[in-house]
Structure formats: structure tokens, C-alpha cells
Amino acid sequence: xxxxxxxxxxxxxxxxxxxxxxxxxxxxxxxxxxxxxxxxxxxxxxxxxxxxxxxxxxxxxxxxxxxxxxxxxxxxxxxxxxxxxxxxxxxxxxxxxxxxxxxxxxxxxxxxxxxxxxxxxxxxxxxxxxxxxxxxxxxxxxxxxxxxxxxxxxxxxxxxxxxxxxxxxxxxxxxxxxxxxxxxxxxxxxxxxxxxxxxxxxxxxxxxxxxxxxxxxxxxxxxxxxxxxxxxxxxxxxxxxxxxxxxxxxxxxxxxxxxxxxxxxxxxxxxxxxxxxxxxxxxxxxxxxxxxxxxxxxxxxxxxxxxxxxxxxxxxxxxxxxxxxxxxxxxxxxxxxxxxxxxxxxxxxxxxxxxxxxxxxxxxxxxxxxxxxxxxxxxxxxxxxxxxxxxxxxxxxxxxxxxxxxxxxxxxxxxxxxxxxxxxxxxxxxxxxxxxxxxxxxxxxxxxxxxxxxxxxxxxxxxxxxxxxxxxxxxxxxxxxxxxxxxxxxxxxxxxxxxxxxxxxxxxxxxxxxxxxxxxxxxxxxxxxxxxxxxxxxxxxxxxxxxxxxxxxxxxxxxxxxxxxxxxxxxxxxxxxxxxxxxxxxxxxxxxxxxxxxxxxxxxxxxxxxxxxxxxxxxxxxxxxxxxxxxxxxxxxxxxxxxxxxxxxxxxxxxxxxxxxxxxxxxxxxxxxxxxxxxxxxxxxxxxxxxxxxxxxxxxxxxxxxxxxxxxxxxxxxxxxxxxxxxxxxxxxxxxxxxxxxxxxxxxxxxxxxxxxxxxxxxxxxxxxxxx
Numbered sequence: 001x002x003x004x005x006x007x008x009x010x011x012x013x014x015x016x017x018x019x020x021x022x023x024x025x026x027x028x029x030x031x032x033x034x035x036x037x038x039x040x041x042x043x044x045x046x047x048x049x050x051x052x053x054x055x056x057x058x059x060x061x062x063x064x065x066x067x068x069x070x071x072x073x074x075x076x077x078x079x080x081x082x083x084x085x086x087x088x089x090x091x092x093x094x095x096x097x098x099x100x101x102x103x104x105x106x107x108x109x110x111x112x113x114x115x116x117x118x119x120x121x122x123x124x125x126x127x128x129x130x131x132x133x134x135x136x137x138x139x140x141x142x143x144x145x146x147x148x149x150x151x152x153x154x155x156x157x158x159x160x161x162x163x164x165x166x167x168x169x170x171x172x173x174x175x176x177x178x179x180x181x182x183x184x185x186x187x188x189x190x191x192x193x194x195x196x197x198x199x200x201x202x203x204x205x206x207x208x209x210x211x212x213x214x215x216x217x218x219x220x221x222x223x224x225x226x227x228x229x230x231x232x233x234x235x236x237x238x239x240x241x242x243x244x245x246x247x248x249x250x251x252x253x254x255x256x257x258x259x260x261x262x263x264x265x266x267x268x269x270x271x272x273x274x275x276x277x278x279x280x281x282x283x284x285x286x287x288x289x290x291x292x293x294x295x296x297x298x299x300x301x302x303x304x305x306x307x308x309x310x311x312x313x314x315x316x317x318x319x320x321x322x323x324x325x326x327x328x329x330x331x332x333x334x335x336x337x338x339x340x341x342x343x344x345x346x347x348x349x350x351x352x353x354x355x356x357x358x359x360x361x362x363x364x365x366x367x368x369x370x371x372x373x374x375x376x377x378x379x380x381x382x383x384x385x386x387x388x389x390x391x392x393x394x395x396x397x398x399x400x401x402x403x404x405x406x407x408x409x410x411x412x413x414x415x416x417x418x419x420x421x422x423x424x425x426x427x428x429x430x431x432x433x434x435x436x437x438x439x440x441x442x443x444x445x446x447x448x449x450x451x452x453x454x455x456x457x458x459x460x461x462x463x464x465x466x467x468x469x470x471x472x473x474x475x476x477x478x479x480x481x482x483x484x485x486x487x488x489x490x491x492x493x494x495x496x497x498x499x500x501x502x503x504x505x506x507x508x509x510x511x512x513x514x515x516x517x518x519x520x521x522x523x524x525x526x527x528x529x530x531x532x533x534x535x536x537x538x539x540x541x542x543x544x545x546x547x548x549x550x551x552x553x554x555x556x557x558x559x560x561x562x563x564x565x566x567x568x569x570x571x572x573x574x575x576x577x578x579x580x581x582x583x584x585x586x587x588x589x590x591x592x593x594x595x596x597x598x599x600x601x602x603x604x605x606x607x608x609x610x611x612x613x614x615x616x617x618x619x620x621x622x623x624x625x626x627x628x629x630x631x632x633x634x635x636x637x638x639x640x641x642x643x644x645x646x647x648x649x650x651x652x653x654x655x656x657x658x659x660x661x662x663x664x665x666x667x668x669x670x671x672x673x674x675x676x677x678x679x680x681x682x683x684x685x686x687x688x689x690x691x692x693x694x695x696x697x698x699x700x701x702x703x704x705x706x707x708x709x710x711x712x713x714x715x716x717x718x719x720x721x722x723x724x725x726x727x728x729x730x731x732x733x734x735x736x737x738x739x740x741x742x743x744x745x746x747x748x749x750x751x752x753x754x755x756x757x758x759x760x761x762x763x764x765x766x767x768x769x770x771x772x
Contacts, residue, residue, distance in 0.1 A: 004264055005230060005237050008064075008165060009253045012242035013042035017052050018344040019250035020061075024257035027062035028052075029095060031242065035079060036066040036194055046085055050435040051349030053090050057470075058374065059347075062092035066242075068117035070192045071098045072618070072772065073596045073625035077480065083109050084477040089434055090469035093137065097178065097192070100598030102134050103605075108478040111471060113137045118167070119178040119192065121546065123149070124553040125156050126574020133577070133606060138163040140238065143172060143220060144648040146291035149550060151232040163235040169252060169276070170240025172220040172285070174200050175645030175697075179546050179571075179591050182644040184617050185699050186683070188770040192593055192617065200645070201302035205678045207655045214654035214677065215697075216302045221284035223273050226259055247333055248279045250340045277313055278329045280304045288648070293663040295653045351437035354468075356428055358419075359445035360385045366419070366452050368460050370468065372436070379463050381456045388417070388451040418454050419446065427461050434469055483627065491714045495743050498543065498640070498722040504735065507723070508539055511739050516541045516569060518724060520692035521548065522668045523555040534563040544570040546591045547646060547694060560584065567610065580607040588612035590637055595772075597627045604629045611635060611717065616703060619771020620711055633717035638706060639742070639760065640722035641730075642699035644685065651687045651695040668692065674727050686728050702730035704763035706745060706753050719746065732760045 009020035011030035020028045030052065033043045044052065049065065056063045065086065071079060079101065087109050094112050096102055097119035105114055116122060116131050116139040123142040131139055141153055141164055154164045173180065180191050182199050189195035200215040207214050220240075222229060229237060237260075239252055255275045262268045276284070283305050287297040299305060311317045311325040357369040365380040417423060424441050431438050462474040497507060500518040508515045517533070517540045520526060534540055542565055548556050557578050560568065564584065570576050571589035579586035588594055588603055590613040603609035611633030614623055628634050650667065652658050656675040660667065675687045677697075684700040709719065721742050723735045732738060738759055744752035757763075 004260065005235060006165075007253065007256055007260060008236045008238040009249060010170075010239055010241040010244065011052070011249070012244065013246070014044065014048055014052065014349055015246040015344070016242075016244070016249045017056070018347045018349075019246040019340050020253050021056060021059050021347065022340065022343045023250045023253035025061055025253050027064060027092070027236070028056060029064040029066055029238075029242075031066040031194075032082070035069060035071065035075070035082070046082070048349065049086065049091075050089050050433065051351065054352055054435040055347060055349050057090060064093040064095055064115060065091055066095045066117075067101060068095045068097045068119055069194050070190075070593050070595045070615070070617075070772075071100055072622050074622075076100065076104075076596060076598060080104065080108075080478055080480055083112075085433065087112060087475045088465055088469060088471060090471065095140075096136075097593075098596070098599060099592075099594065099602040100596040102136075103598045103602035106135055106602075109475055110135075111473050111475055115165075116140060117178075118143065120573075121176050121178040123153075123176075124548055124550065124572070124574045125153070126553060126557070126577045127572070128153065128157050128160060128162060128574075130573040130577040130607075132160050132162055134602070136162065138165060138235070140165050140167070141234075142176060143167050144176060144288050147225075147228055147232060147289055148291070150234060150289075152550070154233045154235070158233065164233075165236030165238050166229075166234055167220060167240050168222045168229065168237045169256065170219055171282075172217045172288075174215055174217050174647050174649060174651075176547055176647070178593065179643075180645045181617070181642070182697065184767060184772065185642055185644060185764075188766065190617055190772045193772050198302075199679070202679050205680065205682075207677065209654050209657050211298075211300050211654040213300045213302055214298070215651070216282070216299055217649070218283040218285040218297055218299045219281050220286065220288070221273070221276065221281075222286045222289050223256070223259060223276060223284075224269060224271065225286055225289060226263055227269055230263065244280065246344075247336045247340055250343075251275055251279050251336050274310070274313070275332075277310045278306055278332045281306050281309060283309055293649055295650075295658075295661045297649065298654055300654070351432070351435055353439045354431055354436045355439050355442070356424075356464075357442040357445065358424060360450065361447040362387055362450060366446075366456075366460065368464060370464055372468075377467055379460055379467070381452055381460060383452060383456055385447070385450040385452055388449050418457050419450055419452065427457060428464070430461065431465070431468070434465055436468065485627065486630075488714055491717060493709070493716050493746055494718045495739075495746055496635075496718045496720045497739060498720060498724060500724045502533065504723065505537060505540070507735060507739060508537070510736050511743055513739060513743065514541065514718065515539065516543050516720075518543045519545060519556070519559075520690070521545050521552065521694050522692040523548070523552045523559065525669055526692055527555040527559055530559055531562050534559075534565065538566075541565055542568050543589065544568060544572050544575045546571040546589075547648075548572050548574060569613075576603075576607055576609070580609075585610040587633070587635065590616060591643075593617070595622070595626075597629075600626070600632060601629050604632055613637065613720075614716075616640075616705075617767050617772045619768055620708070622771045623708075623715075624712055628715075634715055635718050635720060636708060636716050637703070637720040637722060638708060639704050639763075640702065640720070641724070641726040641728055642701070642703045642764070644697045644699055647695045647697070649695065650689075651697060652689070655687060668694070684729065686726075688726060698726060698728050699764070700729040701762045701764045702728055702732070702760065703765060703767070704756070704760055705765040705768045706756060707765065708768065709745060730760060730763055734759070 006026040008027045009025035011017035011028040031043045053063045095115045097117040114136045116136045118140040122139045157164050183197045184190040186199050187197045189197045283299045285297045307325040311321040355371045360366040369378045495513040497513045498516045567585040569587045569589045571591040594612045613635045677685045686698040688696045741756045
């Protein structure tokens, strides 16, 4: 039998964490009241976290802290202060999305293990290599991957000394994580900031298919697939649910714990998931995991479906059957709540009492004995104690013929007593920040009048913390150097244009703008054609998409190596890794979510990145605070269709309909269609499926931000305009004229902005106005 996978449970508050521990979780993941992707959860204070770590470790459970959001420039100082506080607490790992945070961890907090969040959208080999170079220890694989893909990537990760985890139960996003901007655009609440308003689960005007919640997916549950999960070699099975209550966490963790234990002890997979069905759920699906992406993965109700699902499972979904199911659920939840409260009553996150005894005499090392409720240990200084000498406070006289005077001798002062009661209490009160309560310090066996260099006392203090918290090393507090603004350089921004059709290549000849060609998601079948395109048009620069699965990623790497472009833009870090290895200059695309200076430094210093797009989610002042590295270019898209989500699922099933119940290979390669969808506020969304591409959802109004050209001069090397034929409400017909007008805008020609506003309408720049 392959090794037992870790069972990783959510902890939105202390009660849920206690419930997870009591139910048998091997690890819990939790967030603080800042810097995490579940702002709606109760979350923890720093003191709570320290108590949780102590409680979990006493019960053979690990604790991972979620710092899985993108971080704006003004938050970096507070983040470093937080890291200084938690780095020596024994925390088992941090879950990360932001490249700036990855940079800070690698530079300053090397004893913290790094886990790559699902927000980093990891789905191919190159991304694993990219993250490994940034010393990531574990990666959460995309929820959209099937068993074969999970097995392959897990084997690849293990070969490169990385571990994998996957979500096995809980809510399921319709969009690939990390590149969903629907809540950001619609509500000003970014999912990349932990503030997703879940507009995909909103009620919409009834579609032609009779659906009012057409974008609402069922919950993921691979409960009956455990044997296949174990065979895949995946290291951790992760349960979603940090905004769920403690009884939910207990019931779900308990069910999975029993399922895992039964497989390992008796080689049995239980076929009864009633305990899961009685907890909040929207119905269950394992469609992505099984590689069967089908219509039944949707449910036309985003709320708790537990009663209806249980009634259907019991074979009686009539009104009476549902009422009976509701009563059963109420009774079972009440019993679980009572049981969990009783089971967790003895679990405390309070500080653990510590007693310290300090002893020593002249000529022997200083000995520190530390005793807790669980264990005791003794540490000794490297040097021996000596009699405390009198230190001279007067300066040596430079002239050799002068003698010390009697008055100078009267100014002699005793050395500071670092071994006295007050000094010892001050030295070891730091244990409080590691979850311990210093009860007393016993000094009776320490001979008086002794001296030991303060440096060695400090080393003993750190050794005590290292031993108590089972650390490899002690990390000293970090202070970031004061930022020195470089001298303002004069930058004349150029114009760049994005196309995706060969019929638009003529635009290359109509202006001095650089022309970039957006590649499709499914590259394998198009690879030969694209090689010819780029070799015939060497002035075209490829843009690689965010999602490149298995054979399409292989084809993308082949294309990159074959055409050897002068540079590339990539929204996929796997391509970034191979561009770096091939010494091809590369630019980090707009969907890599770069929002701070440290993120730019991370990419430049680790992968020789030549430039990056600043995220369109940022507001004006947030952009102004960013400082680029030397010899590094910044880019910004001032006009583009507003992409809200990219999905492996078919978005048309519940909107305009599709004759197929299951998606197949032809759907990705050969399907081309569009449709619209309106919510109850009568806001319109555009569904778009292009050949060789995933399903996408667009905002009705394109993004247009001409203000930034004047607002923030001398920052961007080039401004991009996206002239692809993506159908939205925004009308922009004459591409040649648009190109001319945008060029005039950058050259500060009078009337250019007004003419652009006439040519392109309606538009929005709400993200630039609001920021994140």
C-alpha cells in the first residue's frame, strides 16, 4: 500500500480547528484577520494562532497559515512585521499566492516552508519547476485536473522534491482559481484579495434552458474515489470550508478520517456518504476528477441542498420525503454539535506553563533547565561563568606619558548584571510570543557575582525557543531597508497592439506599434501552423495563455524553442520557466497578477524577467507606489475586453444549451459559439467559445483607461490595446483608425482622447477608480 496521505482540514475559527483536531485531521489551514483569501471567515488573531500551533502540535497535527492573496505596496511593511512575529513560533508552513511574498520568504524567512496556493493555478510541469526554483515545498494542483493529470504531476513533483495536495471535498469554483475577475469588476471585491462576492452563484434572468442559477457548480466530492487518490501518490487531501461552522468541519473530517483508516486497515472503501449529505452541500460531483466534464455538474440552486439530496438518496424526493430529510438533518446536526462540544471541551489554546531553572558557579557553564507539562530539557552555555569584573568607564589616554588620575578611578562602574532576576525575566519573557506562559524562574542554584557575555545569554534564549518550538534555526527580526526612490527617468511610452487573427497582421504595416499575437489554449493541433506563422512574420511576438494543460504545454514549449522569438509575453509561469532556460527575454503577462515591487524583483532576480504588466485590478495610487527594478520594463493594458473567467466546463449548457451532455476533445478544438446572460440588475455578460480555446465569460463593457497616460507619466515602457474580435457591447469597428488615435494619444495630440471615446463605447475603468 502506498503511504497514507495527509488529511488537511479547514479552520475558519478556533472552534473549527478544535473540531478538526478532534475528528482526526493530520493538519489544519487557517488565516489571520489580514492577508488571507477568506475574509468572510472569523479568522484568528496572532495570539490565537500561537495557541492553535501549541494545541495542534500536542495532538500530532500541523498548522499551515494562509497568506494567499496579492499584496499591494503599502502592505509590505505590515506583512514583514507579521512574519517577524510568527517565524519562530513553530508554524509548519505558509500558503502563498503573491510573488512579492515568495521573494520576501526566500530572502529573509528561509525556515518557513512555502506552499503554493490554488490561486497560483498550477497545472503543468513547467509551473512545478518554476515554483521549485522559488523553494516551494508543496503545491496545490488545480481543481479542474483529472486523475491521470494529477498522477502525472504528482510523480513529476516528487522527482523534483516537491509534494502535492488537491481539494477533495467542498465548494467548487467555475473559473480556474487565481484568474477570476468577475467579483473584482462587478463589485469591486477581488477574489485575489479574499473578497470574492461569488457573483457566479447569483440569480440570473431565466435562460432559454429554464435555469436561474446557470453558473452554479455542485460541490466537489471524491469520497468514493479514495483508492484512486491514494494510487495517484498525492500527498495531501484537502477539505474546503474555512467559512463553514465547527460541526460541518467535524462531520466532514470524521467521515474522511474513517474512510482513509478503513482503506488502510481493511482495504475497504465505504459506500455510504450520508454523514456528508447531512452537512451543507450543493450536491456532489467528481466530474473533473474522473475526466467526465458534464452538464450534471451544475445545480440550479446555490444554497444548502442537503435536505433535497438526502431525500433523493433515500428514494423519496416528494414534499413529505424532503420534510422527513430536514428533520433527520436537524437531529443529526444537533447531535453532532453536542458531541463536538463535549469532545473538544478539554482542548485549550491557552498558553502552556513553563518553569525555568538557572544554575551555575564560577568556572562552569551557565545551565538552563526548561520544564513544561509535557517534557523537560537542559541547555548549557559554550563559555564558563567568571567572576564579574569592574569595567572602566574612562577613556584610555592617548599620550603614553600620562597616568590615570584618582578621580578617573573613582568613576569605575560595576558591569551590568545580565544574570540578575530582572534581567533573566526580561530575557525569557519572549516565550510569551511562542505560546508559553513563564510561571517562574528559579535562580537559587546560580552563584552570585558571576558574568557571562550577553551574546551567549541571547544564544541560550534562542536555543530555548528553538527546542520548545522544534525549529531548525532561529530567524532574527528583519527590517526592510528604507526605500530610496531612484531619479526620475524620462520614458516615452510606445504603443503595442494585441491580435489573434492572421487577417489583422496588416496592422503591422500601418503604424510603428509593436504587434503581439495571442495564442490559443489548445496548442497541440495548431502547433505546425503557428510555427509557420511566426517564422513568416518575425515581427510578431507571441502571447502565451494562462492555461496550458499537458500536451498543449508540451506543444507550447516546442513552439517556443522552434521559433526562438526575440521576446515573449506569458501568462503561464511554466512558459516563463522555459523561456528563462532558453535565454529568451520574457515579459510577465497581465494575468500573473503583479501588484508590488517585490514581485517584480522576484521575477527579475530568479528568472531574468525583462518586464511585467501591472495588474489592471490596481487603482491609480496603488500603481504609483510600485518601483521597478533597474533595467526592467513596465507595461499596462489601456484597452481590452474585460475577461471575467476562464473555465474548463462548458458555460453554454444552462444558458443557450448544447446537444452534448459531456464535453469531449472536439469541444475544445472545434466548438465556436457565443451567447449572453443577464443578472437581475440587467447587467449583461458575454459567453465566448473560440476554436481551440476554453470557455470564457466577458464583461459587457470593455476596459478603457486613457487617464493613466497623463496620471502616471514616465513609468510604463509601452501601453497595450487589445484589438481582438471578442464580442461584447462595446463597439470598436475601425481597427486602423483606432490604432492611429491611440498613437496620437501617446504623442499628446489634441483631441485624441475625445476621438477615442467616440470610437469606443460603452467602456469602463472602474477597477482603476476603485483599486483593490
